[in-house]
Amino acid sequence: xxxxxxxxxxxxxxxxxxxxxxxxxxxxxxxxxxxxxxxxxxxxxxxxxxxxxxxxxxxxxxxxxxxxxxxxxxxxxxxxxxxxxxxxxx
Numbered sequence: 575x576x577x578x579x580x581x582x583x584x585x586x587x588x589x590x591x592x593x594x595x596x597x598x599x600x601x602x603x604x605x606x607x608x609x610x611x612x613x614x615x616x617x618x619x620x621x622x623x624x625x626x627x628x629x630x631x632x633x634x635x636x637x638x639x640x641x642x643x644x645x646x647x648x649x650x651x652x653x654x655x656x657x658x659x660x661x662x663x664x
Contacts, residue, residue, distance in 0.1 A: 579633045580645050584621035588628065588637050589645035597646055617643025 578591040597613055615622050625645060 577630075578647075579628050579630065580625035581628050581632075582616040582619065582621055582625055585616060585619040587616055587618040587643065588633055589617060589625065589643045591647050592644045593647055594649065597644070613644055613646035617645075623648070 580589050580591055581587070582589070592613065616625075
């Protein structure tokens with residue numbers, strides 16, 4: 575499965591997407607970081623949906639290079655379909 579990236583509309587923080595199954599596997603290994611409430615919100619500002627999907631090139635160009643937060647895909651998302659219109663690239 576290809577890693578997908580999403581940007582918070584409120585503050586611009588980039589997250590990587592995880593499915594519920596992945597979050598369940600991670601739960602308990604990161605001292606409580608992975609739970610439904612946290613994963614559905616921005617790791618920086620706490621905003622909830624919507625997030626925009628961005629490309630790996632966008633992440634490489636505009637990512638801060640630090641730790642990236644995870645974000646839980648909505649349950650009805652298809653792995654092969656983009657979630658939303660991709661933001662403009664430079």
